[in-house]
Amino acid sequence: MTAPGNSEHDLVLVVDFGAQYAQLIARRVREARVYSEIVPHTMPVAEMVAKGPKAIILSGGPSSVYAEDAPSLDPAIFETGTAVFGMCYGFQLMAQGLGGQVDATGAREYGRTRVHVGHAGTLLGGIPTEHNVWMSHGDSVTAAPEGFEVLASTAVTPVAAFENVDRGFAGVQWHPEVLHTEHGQKVLEHFLWDIAGCGQTWTIGNIADEQIERIREQIGPDGRAICALSGGVDSAVAAAIVQKAVGDRLTCVYVDHGLMRKGETEQIERDFVAATGTKLVVVDAEKQFLEALAGVTDPETKRKIIGREFIRTFEAAEVEIIKSAPEGATVSFLVQGTLYPDVVESGGGAGTSNIKSHHNVGGLPEDLEFELVEPLRTLFKDEVRLVGEQLGLPPEIVWRHPFPGPGLGIRIIGEVTRERLDILREADAIARAELTAAGLDRDIWQFPVVLLADVRSVGVQGDGRTYGHPVVLRPVTSEDAMTADWARIPYDVLERISTRITNEVREINRVTVDITSKPPGTIEWE
């Protein structure tokens, strides 16, 4: 995305307090046709002001405003004459910095929460009095600062939104930037357009063309690259972009680590090449991965091992590729389909918590010798799907359910063994087949099946006692994986899945459904 000229477009700064959603806020601002940039909370106010922002948005964050080492906000920001909007932690910072009060009231709200709009004001104008928003907080504003009007409340949070339009200030306890919050974009637009007075002049450029150009420069005229290709949409789109940039100097490498689903490797070997015409090398690395994972149960340790073994596999593949490449050729670039959620969940922001180390970001080994090429690193899945469609990739690839790089390894709770993988593969194949048969693939974002391998429960089958394992069905709806809701799968479909799994997979005698949203849960169990 090219920076706008200073005078041409209004600028909104998103101050990042370690939020999961800073990049999402910046994106929503751009969708409101206003240019935005993210800055760390450590940037001095004078430096922010020097950028000439029309408005400043304060993000959420993991800390408590009253904690000793909490990222703070220089109150000078409120004297600059710039409009300010706070979300969650940012809202709490505004309350604290302007003379209100924030406390740990014990009222915690995670996920879907009903808000009641008592007084719409400018911020909540035209929005239904009762609506659902997505919350993720443990602290609450207990008193709004003087001169502010309280606009909304929830059953346990008396001050859930406020504004002082004369000074250009507003804030909400919830997350208007996430998909699951109703009317979130409207709230943001009311702030940007009606309170801060931002002009609607910004248009989003053509992501694919911009990236192709950038990658052509990064790899240079002679460089060669390998692409870590999984058959999923992210790496397919990344590969397509890089192929357009450097042509056949790109080789794709698919790793069968033994943690894939039933039939997946065969499908990729067959369909992917047919659909895209890429050069594909398939590496059988099952033994290597399972040996490295033997005896390991801790989720983060699993993730780091898998991340490391991926890189070791790519290094070995590189050596093979060079052997058959023209004389003097070297490969030093590794293309990955890394998306922004992979980065932020791995703790890759200013003060951002490490939620889980994605194998392709936080799970990379320290001695990585490849230079990474990640054309999708600032994007979200729905944007990637759009780029995939623009590039002409077939719908079976663009709309495939995401499947994490560590595969079934992070869906077996306990040690990963070949036997357990086979059990899970069977259960997973049944769940997927029934979902497809019910015509629900496009309604569901993802449908992990999780094997609780160290848990056993008593059952009765064929008049005899069984002592088997439970599986958890985890169907969710989402658009970008940043937030998710549990999917309301029809009972008859659940029934078919349950009956088939317990009939057909001998080791499983119980099927359960996970009905937790994200937050507080994540999509995967590990």
Ligand SMILES: Nc1ncnc2c1ncn2[C@@H]1O[C@H](COP(=O)(O)OP(=O)(O)OP(=O)(O)O)[C@@H](O)[C@H]1O
């Ligand atoms: N089995 C694999 N072989 C080679 N590379 C892989 C494999 N699994 C994952 N990767 C690499 O890790 C990246 C991140 O994995 P991730 O699952 O997030 O993306 P994806 O598989 O491309 O898309 P999707 O999210 O649709 O599954 C991939 O884009 C790819 O570069």
Ligand SMILES: O=c1[nH]c(=O)c2[nH+]cn([C@@H]3O[C@H](COP(=O)(O)O)[C@@H](O)[C@H]3O)c2[nH]1
């Ligand atoms: O390639 C990946 N490598 C990983 O290490 C990884 N961990 C989670 N995921 C996927 O990311 C999305 C969000 O996951 P969570 O809600 O479980 O954090 C979901 O779509 C998950 O399937 C991963 N993908």
Ligand SMILES: NC(=O)CC[C@H](N)C(=O)O
């Ligand atoms: N999501 C957030 O910004 C949370 C703010 C603060 N950590 C709380 O729990 O209240």
Ligand SMILES: [Mg+2]
């Ligand atoms: Mg994948």
